[in-house]
Amino acid sequence: MSNITLNAGSESDLDTYEPIVDAPLANISENSDLPLAQQAANVLRDMIVQDIIPPGKPIRERTLAQQLNISRTPLREALRILAVDGLVELLPSRGAIAANPSPEDVKHMLEFLGGIEGLAGELACKRATDEEIDEIRALHYEMLAAFARKDRLAYFKLNQRIHRALVMASGNPLLIETHERMNARLYRIRYRSNMRNTKWPTAISEHEEILKAIESRDAVKLNDLMRNHLGSTWIKVSEDGQVGTADHHDND
Amino acid sequence: MSNITLNAGSESDLDTYEPIVDAPLANISENSDLPLAQQAANVLRDMIVQDIIPPGKPIRERTLAQQLNISRTPLREALRILAVDGLVELLPSRGAIAANPSPEDVKHMLEFLGGIEGLAGELACKRATDEEIDEIRALHYEMLAAFARKDRLAYFKLNQRIHRALVMASGNPLLIETHERMNARLYRIRYRSNMRNTKWPTAISEHEEILKAIESRDAVKLNDLMRNHLGSTWIKVSEDGQVGTADHHDND
């Protein structure tokens, strides 16, 4: 039984689960033009993605609303939004918990994400501007720099940016949005996987091929590469066994 | 300026826009175990998909809540859900309107849906059970029957069922869900397109090929077929010009 709380500085699980270092949380401000529900959804999304709210953890409406200084109404709307996004699971008349995907779920998600990236890569080969490709190349070399320094965090973030840039270059808003959402759902898992990954050189060589493919605008090749690129993530994840934080019937 | 109202029996636009005949609307019942927000989302989804609420039409919370015999709270939650689904557009502090995709949007959606179906088809070739393929074959022949009778409505529904069955056979829940959602967003448009389609025989021959591919479990072939199968829809849509019901600054 773990005891992860909403507050930073909680006690257990920290030896096995390093906190995810990331951008600061989105914050809720009075003078934003966005409705509170939307702002709350953004904050909550960050909290779940960054493992501040770990998988399976019940989300109590009153307490969380109080912490965010909003009422339950916009918070509930935010929860509905995140449920459609797959980051929150709504249990009928039993409230919400942070999504807790099974290993099988993760396998499906990675397969799906690979497919999306493959499609996007194929389209990107046809539609990317030369400037977009230049930027991808630049990111690639930045990533190599992070690799050389063995800076796993920097590597991870650059890796994400490259994939994102490739998908953006597809020019299809639905691919972009779908990619972003699925990425959020997998972020936690891939982050952990990245920090432990022993097959780093393999990933690097795959990326070399990806860069070559987009540079030569080889659509079929890039599709295939990106389709299977995430496979290594799955191997890592499955080797590590643990995917989520399992049951969270305890807390606070 | 059109005058389509929520109530049946409205006046104009009916000569150019036949109502979409479909299954009865989901209904809101007291004794359902689903929360009202979820039920309302289902009803609203049907109303939008079936063009009872036409694209661009403002959705007034109080009036609609009254019509559905619920309060604004669950209705608003439903609107948030549908917004994530892309069926509703939320204008900040100006409420919600039924989604009104531009021709460009539709083009992207069809491209995306084709990609999803291609991926699903490829996986289906590898994973479909023989029984699933049998069922697809059966649906195919039912569809041919509808074609022989020139029963466009029956044809359309069977066509949808075939595509759905193929995607289901992929065994990937995310592909299935994504397909279903995108299908909902395109339903209205494809329905209209189907009712006017002049290249019916072409579609039929494509379906013959699709059936052959899944029967022989030719993954690459089926991917390609399904990927480009929807292209004809776009040609039709773009030829017809009008995609949505344009502006709806008037109403009620």
Add this chain to the structure above:
DNA sequence: TGCTTAATTTTGGTATACCATATTGAAGAT
């Protein structure tokens, strides 16, 4: 001591009240 059951508390679901902003319509000035 362990199990069943009843009282209590917590929690999610829904309705309503209230507020601020946006929209509409009327009045007045040019």
Add this chain to the structure above:
DNA sequence: ATCTTCAATATGGTATACCAAAATTAAGCA
């Protein structure tokens, strides 16, 4: 007659109140 300005109204956004169903705890029984 047209534009401007201001009041009236409608509408979305948020908070709160209330209820019913769960979950928890306490009490009673075997």
